[in-house]
Amino acid sequence: MQDLVANKVHDETRQGEAFAPFANDENQYNKKFYIESYGCQMNFSDSEIVASILQNEGFGATRNYEEADLVLLNTCSIREKAEQTVRKRLTEFRKIKDSRPGLLVGVLGCMAERLKSKFLEEEKLVDLVVGPDAYRTLPVLIEEAETGQKSVNVLLSREETYADISPVRLDTNGVTAFISIMRGCNNMCSFCVVPFTRGRERSRDVHSIIAEAQNLFDRGYKEVTLLGQNVDSYYWIDEVNDEIVTFGKLLEKVALVSPELRVRFSTSHPKDITDEVLLTMSKYDNICNYIHLPLQSGSTRVLQLMNRTYTREWYMAKVKRIREIIPDCGISSDIITGFCTETEEDHTDTLSMMETSAYDMSYMFFYSERPGTLAARRYKDDVPEEVKKRRLKEVVELQNRLSYESNKKDVGKTFKVLIEGNSKKSDADWMGRNSQNKVIVFPKENYNYKKGDYVFVKVNDFTQATLIGEVVKEL
Ligand code: SAH
Ligand code: SF4
Ligand code: F3S
Numbered sequence: 001m002q003d004l005v006a007n008k009v010h011d012e013t014r015q016g017e018a019f020a021p022f023a024n025d026e027n028q029y030n031k032k033f034y035i036e037s038y039g040c041q042m043n044f045s046d047s048e049i050v051a052s053i054l055q056n057e058g059f060g061a062t063r064n065y066e067e068a069d070l071v072l073l074n075t076c077s078i079r080e081k082a083e084q085t086v087r088k089r090l091t092e093f094r095k096i097k098d099s100r101p102g103l104l105v106g107v108l109g110c111m112a113e114r115l116k117s118k119f120l121e122e123e124k125l126v127d128l129v130v131g132p133d134a135y136r137t138l139p140v141l142i143e144e145a146e147t148g149q150k151s152v153n154v155l156l157s158r159e160e161t162y163a164d165i166s167p168v169r170l171d172t173n174g175v176t177a178f179i180s181i182m183r184g185c186n187n188m189c190s191f192c193v194v195p196f197t198r199g200r201e202r203s204r205d206v207h208s209i210i211a212e213a214q215n216l217f218d219r220g221y222k223e224v225t226l227l228g229q230n231v232d233s234y235y236w237i238d239e240v241n242d243e244i245v246t247f248g249k250l251l252e253k254v255a256l257v258s259p260e261l262r263v264r265f266s267t268s269h270p271k272d273i274t275d276e277v278l279l280t281m282s283k284y285d286n287i288c289n290y291i292h293l294p295l296q297s298g299s300t301r302v303l304q305l306m307n308r309t310y311t312r313e314w315y316m317a318k319v320k321r322i323r324e325i326i327p328d329c330g331i332s333s334d335i336i337t338g339f340c341t342e343t344e345e346d347h348t349d350t351l352s353m354m355e356t357s358a359y360d361m362s363y364m365f366f367y368s369e370r371p372g373t374l375a376a377r378r379y380k381d382d383v384p385e386e387v388k389k390r391r392l393k394e395v396v397e398l399q400n401r402l403s404y405e406s407n408k409k410d411v412g413k414t415f416k417v418l419i420e421g422n423s424k425k426s427d428a429d430w431m432g433r434n435s436q437n438k439v440i441v442f443p444k445e446n447y448n449y450k451k452g453d454y455v456f457v458k459v460n461d462f463t464q465a466t467l468i469g470e471v472v473k474e475l
Helices: 041-056 080-099 110-114 118-122 135-146 194-198 206-218 247-255 275-283 300-305 312-325 344-357 373-378 385-410
Strands: 017-019 031-037 059-061 072-076 106-107 129-130 152-155 176-180 223-227 235-238 242-244 261-265 291-292 331-337 359-365 416-421 427-431 440-444 454-462 467-472
Touching: 031 041, 031 194, 041 059, 041 072, 041 106, 041 135, 041 223, 072 080, 072 110, 080 106, 080 129, 080 454, 106 110, 106 135, 110 118, 110 194, 110 223, 129 135, 135 152, 176 206, 206 223, 206 247, 242 247, 242 454, 247 261, 247 275, 275 300, 275 312, 300 312, 300 344, 331 344, 331 385, 344 385, 359 385, 385 454, 416 440, 427 454, 440 454
Parallel strands: 031 059, 031 072, 072 106, 106 129, 129 152, 176 223, 223 261, 291 331, 331 359, 440 467
Antiparallel strands: 235 242, 416 427, 416 454, 427 440, 454 467
């Protein structure tokens, strides 16, 4: 069964992209690796760390697995379906391996961490199993695997942030990039496997974050997205400047790299997002007015079972506060339907909260029990699948209406848009985003703009996922 996702490119929809950096670099390495990434942006960002480590070992990236010596799948465990997708892909690589015995196949990421050496027993074709905190040991593990041994390292760390490793940007548009600011998660939402696959939360050295942002800007990038499972709990004691750096402070420091560098972040937890963050956002024009604030459920009872530690009222007050401080802020959400014991009334509470929050966009899922999580141990997965699906359908239909209404309100408005590249449909059109993270497509006409430029675009029309506009002189 398909997870349903409305109207936006998402981690889930990006599943299984093959990456290679600069095409003309491909020949300078004697061995080649091919990597596919699944799951969230953190995983895509980790693949760039892995690429950096492998390049130092003489492996160049290729987009074509047929010419690869090493095939890596950076995997996700968040829902059962995510794991099934990877298993299916592995059986496809089994065939290729049969015809090319020297080929090494490795599993990285969250599924590697969750299943550990079970992978080697179950999936006979896998040569390497490497968890998210063990990528530095890849060179040694590959060497071992080359001698025919199976190698595994799934040790989680309390310190590893790969702060000193400069990511090799994969499949980049040269305009937007991700920066990991922390790893792991301490929240223990009862449905979630992430604390088990990614380990304890730890923040990355502020100086290395700013240096990475500066470096990206110097190389022509115009937008960075700061990544963490719960960015609001970023915390760094900066002994150099004798300063405590909270997420609000970090945002400010990144914003100060240049007013021409846009800053985004993901994900915020409703219990942790502070006024300091909101006020910093409103102070700097280049911090985008967009917050991904996952609700999960609109029922306080269910939220409690989920261990989200906020109530319906708390969440509502947060949304109100966001709109007070940043009136034009885009807000999106994650919703789970059919969590353990969810009643029709709880479900109606979710629908009404979505309506009150007026989300511009949501990622919506039906509950998928994950082995080892608090919910799997404590509660019965007792909502029948067809009920989960029906509720999901209702949630998706509501979000479609909310997105439609949100887009409709934008008609006639003019936005500052960062050009990311050609529109998917036509080379005669540019594609970019406004501060609220909405995609806008507009004709190039005879203007002399290029990728990475900021332009003012007036919205004339829209489809479900995209605003359609034209370039104008000013706001
Ligand atoms: N750290 C982020 C999100 C991590 S996972 C946060 O706290 O918001 C992304 C989304 O996947 C979650 O927000 C949740 O909506 C969904 N999700 C996580 N575990 C799930 C499960 N077991 N079943 C269905 N959806 C799940
Ligand atoms: Fe999972 Fe909750 Fe952590 Fe997000 S905050 S990664 S949902 S445990
Ligand atoms: Fe998936 Fe791991 Fe991200 S489980 S969502 S890849 S942190």
